[in-house]
Amino acid sequence: MDKNVRKDLEIFALKIRMGVIEGTYNAKAGHPGGSLSVAEVLAWLYNGEMRVDPKHPDDPDRDRLVLSKGHAAPALYAALALKGFFPLDEIKKLRKINQLLQGHPDMKHIPGVDMSTGSLGQGISAACGMALSAKMSGKDYRVYAILGDGEIEEGQVWEAAMFAGFRKLDNLVAFVDYNNLQIDGTLDEVVSPMPIDEKFKAFGWNVINIDGNDLQAIEDAYAAARAYKGKPTCIVGKTVKGKGVSFMENACGWHGTAPNAEQYATAMEELNAALAAMEG
Amino acid sequence: MAEIIKKATREGYGEGLLALGEQNENLVVLDADLAAATKTGMFKKAFPDRFVDCGIAEQNMMGIAAGLAATGKLVFASSFAMFASGRAFEQVRNSIGYPHLPVKIGATHAGISVGEDGATHQCNEDIALMRTIPGMTIINPADAVEAKAAVLAAAEIDGPVYMRFGRFAVPVFNDEKTYRFETGKAVKLIDGGDVTIIATGLLVNEAKIAAGLLKEKGISAEVINVHTIKPLDAETILASAAKTKAVIVAEEHSVIGGLGSAVCELLCEQLPTKVIRIGMEDAFGMSGSAAELLQYYGFTADNIAKKAEALLQK
Numbered sequence: 001m002d003k004n005v006r007k008d009l010e011i012f013a014l015k016i017r018m019g020v021i022e023g024t025y026n027a028k029a030g031h032p033g034g035s036l037s038v039a040e041v042l043a044w045l046y047n048g049e050m051r052v053d054p055k056h057p058d059d060p061d062r063d064r065l066v067l068s069k070g071h072a073a074p075a076l077y078a079a080l081a082l083k084g085f086f087p088l089d090e091i092k093k094l095r096k097i098n099q100l101l102q103g104h105p106d107m108k109h110i111p112g113v114d115m116s117t118g119s120l121g122q123g124i125s126a127a128c129g130m131a132l133s134a135k136m137s138g139k140d141y142r143v144y145a146i147l148g149d150g151e152i153e154e155g156q157v158w159e160a161a162m163f164a165g166f167r168k169l170d171n172l173v174a175f176v177d178y179n180n181l182q183i184d185g186t187l188d189e190v191v192s193p194m195p196i197d198e199k200f201k202a203f204g205w206n207v208i209n210i211d212g213n214d215l216q217a218i219e220d221a222y223a224a225a226r227a228y229k230g231k232p233t234c235i236v237g238k239t240v241k242g243k244g245v246s247f248m249e250n251a252c253g254w255h256g257t258a259p260n261a262e263q264y265a266t267a268m269e270e271l272n273a274a275l276a277a278m279e280g
Numbered sequence: 281m282a283e284i285i286k287k288a289t290r291e292g293y294g295e296g297l298l299a300l301g302e303q304n305e306n307l308v309v310l311d312a313d314l315a316a317a318t319k320t321g322m323f324k325k326a327f328p329d330r331f332v333d334c335g336i337a338e339q340n341m342m343g344i345a346a347g348l349a350a351t352g353k354l355v356f357a358s359s360f361a362m363f364a365s366g367r368a369f370e371q372v373r374n375s376i377g378y379p380h381l382p383v384k385i386g387a388t389h390a391g392i393s394v395g396e397d398g399a400t401h402q403c404n405e406d407i408a409l410m411r412t413i414p415g416m417t418i419i420n421p422a423d424a425v426e427a428k429a430a431v432l433a434a435a436e437i438d439g440p441v442y443m444r445f446g447r448f449a450v451p452v453f454n455d456e457k458t459y460r461f462e463t464g465k466a467v468k469l470i471d472g473g474d475v476t477i478i479a480t481g482l483l484v485n486e487a488k489i490a491a492g493l494l495k496e497k498g499i500s501a502e503v504i505n506v507h508t509i510k511p512l513d514a515e516t517i518l519a520s521a522a523k524t525k526a527v528i529v530a531e532e533h534s535v536i537g538g539l540g541s542a543v544c545e546l547l548c549e550q551l552p553t554k555v556i557r558i559g560m561e562d563a564f565g566m567s568g569s570a571a572e573l574l575q576y577y578g579f580t581a582d583n584i585a586k587k588a589e590a591l592l593q594k
Contacts, residue, residue: 060352107350107379115350116379119370125340126375129347132332136308136353156371159340 001216005048007278009215012082013043014275017244018268019078019091025264027095030103033254035075037179037213037239038146042079044218045144054084057111063141064114064130068123068157069148069177070104071256076113077101085112121154123147124174128164131172131232142226145174150182152193158203164232165204172232173225174205177212179241181252200234212237245270286449289481290388292424293445294319296431297356297386301327304435308348310357312338317447318358318388338363342371342383349381354435357383361390361444365406376440377413384434384441390420391532392560392577393448393482398567404560408537410442411510417463418510420444420531420539422484425454426507429461437463446532448570450482466513468520472502475588476520476527480506480539482579483530483558489581494588501588509539514546521553526591528556530584532574535559554594556587 001009016039024030046052050063067076074094081088086100093099100110104118114130117123127145134141151157164172176196184190193199197207206228210217218237225233241255242248245267259267301307301323313336315321324331334341338359345357357364364387365372376383387406394402410418417437421427427445434441469484470491479487484505491501502520506513521527527547529540540557547553560577574580 064351066347115347116374119374121339122343122371122375125343125371126347126350128340129344129349130351131347132344133308133348133351133353136330137351156337156339156343159335159337160343163334163337163340163344 001219006215009043009047011275011278012047013039014244014271014278015082016042016075016078018271019081020074021245021259021264021267021271023074023077023091023094024258026092028258029095030074030258031071031256032074032259033181033241033248033251034069034148034177034179035072036243036245036248037241038072038075038177039244040213040215041146041175041218041237042075044215044222046079046083048219049222050144051141054112057085061139061141064143066115066123066127066130066143066145067105067117068127068145069120069151070117070123072146073103073105076105080112120148120151121156124157124160127172127174128160128169131164131169132167134171135169143172145172147174147176149176149178149180149187149193149196150190152176152196153191161200161203161205168230169232170229173222173235174232175235175237177239178236179239181241181250181255183255185252196236204231206231206233207236208233209236210238212239213243244274285452287424287452288447288449289421289424289427289445290319290447292421292427293386293388293431293443294322296428297323298326299428300432300435301330304354306352306354308332308353308355310334310341310345310355312336312341312359312363314359318386320358320386338368339371342368343375345383346375346379346381349383350379355383356386358386358388360401361387361403361406362401365409365442366403369409373413377416380415380439382439384443386443386445388445389447390444391446391481392565392573392579393446393532393570395448395570395573396567399564402565404534404565405537406444407509407533407539411537411542415439416510417441417508418444419463419508420480421507422481422505423450423452423454425452425456425459426461429459430507433461433463444481446482448482451485453485453488464508464511464513466516467505467507468502468516469505470501470503472500472524474500474524474526475592476502476504476524477530477584477588478504478506478517478527478539478543479530480509481532483532486579486581487530487584490584490588493581493585497589499588499592506539509542512542512546517543517546518551521547521551526554528558528584528588528591530558532579533559535561554591556591558584558587
């Protein structure tokens with residue numbers, strides 16, 4: 001990856017993080033931890049990978065993203081706003097009554113949202129349906145899904161995994177955000193879904209393990225997925241929950257808690273400093 | 281009198297899909313390993329490329345349906361009513377209902393007339409469940425002709441539709457040549473002045489017979505076929521209730537949450553009227569032949585007539 005491209009992507013990811021903090025702080029609710037962990041993958045999908053056009057969000061031939069872990073909506077909204085799907089100001093009205101940005105993605109009203117998600121395990125099935133649809137219609141658009149590592153405890157995920165593997169949906173790429181934390185604790189304090197990679201392999205997927213916060217690794221993995229024929233690809237991305245905000249990193253408590261005024265100030269200070277260093 | 285032809289409404293569903301498949305290349309039919317029973321097998325045979333068996337995974341099937349619909353396909357997803365409405369309820373609510381996607385759910389083997397399979401498979405709760413989903417249209421055809429017509433009508437509805445079909449062969453009383461299905465419009469089959477019998481599904485034919493039994497006793501019964509349970513045809517029901525001031529509602533479903541409840545909700549608020557609901561009381565069913573079970577639980581013309589008489593004596 002070109003140095004300048006990487007820098008731009010890192011800046012985009014930082015701005016996603018700022019949107020996450022801005023949104024959850026103003027909402028006094030939401031899920032910052034699992035939103036921060038997917039900033040890099042969203043930065044890559046919306047800037048390097050996906051064929052989408054903010055001017056034509058309903059283009060039938062566009063690539064689709066299904067945020068199966070719908071609680072990471074603040075990160076998705078920030079990415080969409082940064083790309084111009086809707087004004088960035090909307091982020092401050094996240095989760096407020098009678099506003100655009102719902103607590104979880106709402107495809108009916110929010111430009112750029114390809115599937116309504118939030119109830120865990122359901123998005124990946126819809127993504128399979130979209131990928132199947134492309135195959136049936138002979139279209140070349142690709143479908144991307146982002147799953148949580150806790151989310152894959154849902155049985156429906158494995159129904160979908162079996163279906164995609166069996167149907168050889170090689171136009172589908174699922175990213176598992178392996179941040180090792182869910183609401184009640186670490187994965188192995190709750191119900192461990194490990195080994196994630198071997199499970200997807202057994203269900204007929206091409207599997208790639210990467211550092212899910214490393215943009216170069218993300219680019220390489222998605223390129224490998226695009227080149228791989230005959231199987232859907234699962235990218236297991238080891239990430240840091242709360243990534244980019246020191247006191248939120250690897251802290252279980254930041255799954256579904258919004259920062260208070262003081263924490264908001266500290267978080268924004270850190271992110272602004274990182275941005276200044278990057279842009280400087 | 282012409283010979284009575286008996287046919288299950290699921291047969292009408294299969295025929296409807298076949299007809300629709302010929303008209304609409306965009307149609308995709310999904311099933312969950314029950315194609316022979318749900319009658320989607322007819323479509324599968326004719327259009328194998330547009331049929332997708334999702335296996336025994338109804339939750340995923342509803343998501344697949346949502347994804348197909350979100351990318352422009354007209355989708356019919358089929359299973360038994362128990363699994364389509366029960367097991368996959370939350371998928372239907374969140375992945376189909378909330379985004380208001382044009383997925384049509386073809387739910388067969390509804391009600392007690394599933395028969396020998398027993399309580400686990402006798403779904404008497406599906407109408408109640410589906411009624412709670414905003415924007416969901418619910419259609420429960422009375423015979424195979426209406427079922428086929430309803431499939432074609434459902435394809436024109438912008439949004440999700442839950443269609444309920446039976447396993448058991450019941451008399452076909454509509455004429456395919458002349459029958460026109462109008463979504464949301466109840467069909468008044470018999471005019472009467474003393475009591476209104478509102479029925480849906482296989483109870484419609486029983487209601488017609490009940491009207492004949494009542495006539496012999498000098499009671500004039502009006503019979504209304506409510507094939508679309510949601511949106512409910514309030515106008516037709518209110519007009520009839522205003523006229524007869526006595527209403528029987530008959531359905532092969534729990535008395536909780538189905539058509540009986542819907543009619544009571546309407547009448548309570550707008551025109552308080554004496555009502556008796558005929559349905560499955562708050563209980564699970566059991567194994568037996570469909571005919572035996574329908575008799576046992578009172579899903580018969582005799583019981584409708586008896587309840588109507590009782591209502592008029594109240």
